[in-house]
Amino acid sequence: MKNVIIILTIVTVSLAAGVMSMVGGAFYSLHYPVEITLVVEPNNSAFTNKVQDSVKGVVHLQTPQWRGSGFVVGPRLIVTARHCVEDVEDFVITTHNGHQVRATRAISDKEHDVAFIWVDDLECIAEERGTERHSVLLTSLNIGSIKDCVLGQSIYVIGSPYGKVNFNSLTKGIISGVDVDWSPVGDDYGWEVVFTVDSAGHPGNSGGPVFTADGIVRGILVGGFSPVLIGVIPCDLFLSDLDEIELMFIQDRYRFEEATFGYDEYYNYKDGNEHY
Numbered sequence: 290m291k292n293v294i295i296i297l298t299i300v301t302v303s304l305a306a307g308v309m310s311m312v313g314g315a316f317y318s319l320h321y322p323v324e325i326t327l328v329v330e331p332n333n334s335a336f337t338n339k340v341q342d343s344v345k346g347v348v349h350l351q352t353p354q355w356r357g358s359g360f361v362v363g364p365r366l367i368v369t370a371r372h373c374v375e376d377v378e379d380f381v382i383t384t385h386n387g388h389q390v391r392a393t394r395a396i397s398d399k400e401h402d403v404a405f406i407w408v409d410d411l412e413c414i415a416e417e418r419g420t421e422r423h424s425v426l427l428t429s430l431n432i433g434s435i436k437d438c439v440l441g442q443s444i445y446v447i448g449s450p451y452g453k454v455n456f457n458s459l460t461k462g463i464i465s466g467v468d469v470d471w472s473p474v475g476d477d478y479g480w481e482v483v484f485t486v487d488s489a490g491h492p493g494n495s496g497g498p499v500f501t502a503d504g505i506v507r508g509i510l511v512g513g514f515s516p517v518l519i520g521v522i523p524c525d526l527f528l529s530d531l532d533e534i535e536l537m538f539i540q541d542r543y544r545f546e547e548a549t550f551g552y553d554e555y556y557n558y559k560d561g562n563e564h565y
């Protein structure tokens with residue numbers, strides 16, 4: 290694992306060297322402008338309002354092995370890092386207001402540190418809440434391309450550093466590097482396409498969203514070399530695939546029915562009429 294820090298809290302003595310995979314993307318072809326671009330960012334009041342909206346779509350992930358972060362992109366769909374779902378079949382997901390649901394299905398990108406968790410049952414886990422069962426509403430976040438961003442632009446990170454005790458903690462920083470290739474040190478993790486930020490990140494932040502000041506998610510926090518040199522997988526890698534990813538989950542609800550009738554039973558040759 291070299292000197293790479295995987296931003297993921299392990300419930301054992303050491304950090305797990307988990308890895309991940311996903312659904313293709315054309316991020317390699319992105320080219321960033323070299324000219325200076327003026328980016329108008331919200332004032333402090335507008336920023337705090339954005340944060341209040343953003344936190345509603347960030348979730349805490351808990352498994353028997355580790356704790357991590359994720360964010361909602363659909364009524365039942367959650368994005369996280371691939372190394373957060375590897376060899377895991379049971380997730381407890383906590384929303385910003387403390388509601389909890391259980392999920393048992395996840396898929397991951399084959400090349401990049403990106404994964405998706407599907408929540409089949411949105412009923413709150415009663416034993417976790419001490420209340421009667423009720424449905425949980427997941428709040429989706431807006432996601433956008435890193436191509437709209439520039440070096441030095443302000444960002445913020447929301448997640449669960451060091452576990453649920455710090456659930457939905459926020460740190461701020463800037464985009465410190467764009468179009469970065471970390472494959473020499475993170476090849477097993479699928480980190481050849483990242484951008485970097487200097488916002489503090491710690492074990493437990495893995496899989497959490499990285500926002501620009503306008504409240505749009507630009508990437509998934511996956512790891513780093515230090516608490517202020519953090520790698521982020523850009524949303525560009527899955528931005529256009531969300532509909533297909535959702536279909537991959539819901540197709541399990543359906544099955545193909547094989548016909549049990551014969552050709553002669555399907556057509557009535559006496560009157561020449563077809564029976565439907």
